[in-house]
Amino acid sequence: MADKCDLCLLGLIILSSLLTGTSGDDVFISSGENVRLPCNKALSDCKSKTTWIYYNRFRHSEVKLITGGIKNKDSERHERLSLESDCSLNIKNVTEEDSGLYTCRQYVNYRPQGPDAYASLHVLHVSVSPSSSSSSSSSQTEISPGRSVTLSCQLYSDTGFSCDYWVSSEGYELLWVNQAGVDLKTDSRYQILSSSDPDLCIILTLTTTLLNEDDNRECRCQLTLGNQLLTSVRYTVKYSDPVASPTLIPVRSSNSEKTSSRTTATAPTQVIVIIVEIAVLLLLL
Incomplete structure (x- = not known):
């Protein structure tokens, strides 16, 4: 009621404005x-x-x-x-x-x-699935390649009519496109699901498994009316830096290496001199 x-x-209110x-x-x-x-x-x-x-x-x-x-x-x-x-x-x-x-x-x-x-x-908003990334913002998410990411593009709108009527009769449409503006529905890597919610109006969800070449790649959710672009949200995937494992790097011609080499080379010579001195002393006795 x-x-x-x-x-x-x-x-x-709408009728009053018309009158x-x-x-x-x-x-x-x-x-x-x-x-x-x-x-x-x-x-x-x-x-x-x-x-x-x-x-x-x-x-x-x-x-x-x-x-x-x-x-x-x-x-x-x-x-x-x-x-x-x-x-x-x-x-x-x-x-x-x-x-x-x-x-x-x-x-x-x-x-x-x-x-x-x-x-x-009417406000267009993109959110990332909480389970997809450990660090995210409104326009960028940090994730590792090989993992799945889900982006939800949501149009918050209070039109006074059902969302299905607003979309089918008025011709409003949400699209996920790549950097070149090509509809991502044409790429089998991306699973795109469209739904509606009384409180949000339109929801367009994109899910994909990221590859190495997806680092810093941008996708865009855009709202159109016919051929007219009304607004859009850009989203960039940025891979987080992996923790570098310790590696052994050979040191060539460093000062520390030359010093240690000289020390190692003189040690046997000093031992021989000491032995000779002891032998001479024993002979004299």
């Missing part, structure tokens, strides 16, 4: 990047009159990020937010948790002015 209410609420002549913007971004969400307002001194609201129906959360131009410090992301002079909202170092619907609303004398502006933020 709650899910239906959330869907109805989102539908009313008032304000269209929502779909913004696609990769995790870790910075994004700017437009407000489309031209009021003077808009900062003190602007409120930004974040809504995500999956997490059932609605938060006022900025009220009257002042950031809400109770928001977990307030340190990454800033308000521009044109009232657009900047988000630094975007994470998958930032996906959702953003509403820009302005007030004059405590009354809303004009229609709201909407922006739907």
